[in-house]
Amino acid sequence: MTQVPAVPDTSAAAGTARPMPLLGDVPLSTVQLLHHSLDAGFHDVAVLGLPGHAQQRSGRPSHRISITGILAGASALDDLGTLQGLASDGEETTFAADIVTALDLQQVVVAHFEAVEQAGRPGVIDYRMEVVESPPLPPPAQLSGFGGLDDFGLGDLGFDTDLLDELGDLAGDVAGAVQSAMDAVNALDALAGLASFDFDGILDPVYDVSAAISDIGSSLGRGMGRLGELFGS
Numbered sequence: 245m246t247q248v249p250a251v252p253d254t255s256a257a258a259g260t261a262r263p264m265p266l267l268g269d270v271p272l273s274t275v276q277l278l279h280h281s282l283d284a285g286f287h288d289v290a291v292l293g294l295p296g297h298a299q300q301r302s303g304r305p306s307h308r309i310s311i312t313g314i315l316a317g318a319s320a321l322d323d324l325g326t327l328q329g330l331a332s333d334g335e336e337t338t339f340a341a342d343i344v345t346a347l348d349l350q351q352v353v354v355a356h357f358e359a360v361e362q363a364g365r366p367g368v369i370d371y372r373m374e375v376v377e378s379p380p381l382p383p384p385a386q387l388s389g390f391g392g393l394d395d396f397g398l399g400d401l402g403f404d405t406d407l408l409d410e411l412g413d414l415a416g417d418v419a420g421a422v423q424s425a426m427d428a429v430n431a432l433d434a435l436a437g438l439a440s441f442d443f444d445g446i447l448d449p450v451y452d453v454s455a456a457i458s459d460i461g462s463s464l465g466r467g468m469g470r471l472g473e474l475f476g477s
Contacts, residue, residue: 263340263341263342265278265339265340265341265342266338266339266340266341267311267327267337267339267354267375268330270323270326270327270330272313274313274314274316275313276312276314277310277311277313278309278310278312278341279309279310279312280307280309280310280343280344281308281309281310282304282305282307283304283305284301284304285303285304285305286299286300286301287299287300287301306377306379307344307347307349307377308355308374308375308376308377309341309344309352309375309376310372310373310375311372311373311374311375312371312372313370313371314369314370315359315368315371316368316369317367320367320369321369324369327357328357330354330357331354331356331373334353334354335353336351336353336378337351337352337353337354338351338352339352339375347377349377350379350380351377351378351379351380352375352376352377352378353375353376353378354373354374354375355375356373356374357372357373358372359371359372
C-alpha cells in the first residue's frame with residue numbers, strides 16, 4: 245500500500261506562531277473572532293422581458309471587520325482605555341491581520357465599540373468592535389484652463405486655449421462699442437424729447453421779426469399790384 249506523506253503541521257500548536265492582529269500600535273493578543281464583510285455594491289435593475297435582474301454596480305462600499313476578543317491580566321484596563329480612546333476620538337489608524345491579507349487597507353476607523361465585564365470573572369473584559377475602511381479622499385478640484393477640460397485631451401485635438409484670452413479682449417472691445425451706441429441712443433432720445441418743449445417764451449423775438457417781415461411782404465405785393473394797373477399790365 246502506498247503511504248501518503250504526512251502534511252507538516254504549521255499551526256501554533258506545532259510551534260509556529262501566527263502574526264498577531266494589530267490595530268494601530270495596539271496588539272490584539274486575545275482575539276477570539278475576526279469577521280470580514282464586504283458589499284460589492286451591486287443593485288438589481290429590472291429589465292422588461294429579462295428573467296432575473298441585471299446587476300449595476302454603483303461603487304464598492306468600505307470593508308468592515310468585526311473583532312471579538314477579551315482583555316485579561318494586569319494590562320486589561322490599560323488596553324481597554326486605549327481601545328475606547330480609538331473609538332471615541334474617531335481618528336484614522338491602521339489595521340493588520342491575516343484575514344485582510346488580500347485587502348488594501350490604508351486607513352481604518354473604529355465605527356463601533358462595546359465592552360462587557362461579568363461578575364465572577366475579575367480582571368477579564370469582553371469586547372467587540374467594528375473596524376471600517378476609511379479610504380483617502382481625492383484631491384480638491386482646481387480651476388485650470390478651459391474649466392479643467394484641458395486635461396481631457398483638448399491639447400491633443402489642437403485646441404489652443406490661448407485663444408480664450410484673445411476672445412476675452414475682443415469681448416471687451418465689443419462691450420465698449422455697445423456702450424457707446426447706447427450713449428448715442430440716449431442722446432437721440434433726449435433730442436426727441438425737445439419736440440414737446442414749449443419754445444413760445446424763448447422764441448418770441450424771432451416770431452415778432454417774422455411777423456413784421458410778413459407784413460412788409462404783403463404791403464410790397466399790394467404796391468406792385470397798383471403799379472401794374474397804372475402801366476396797363
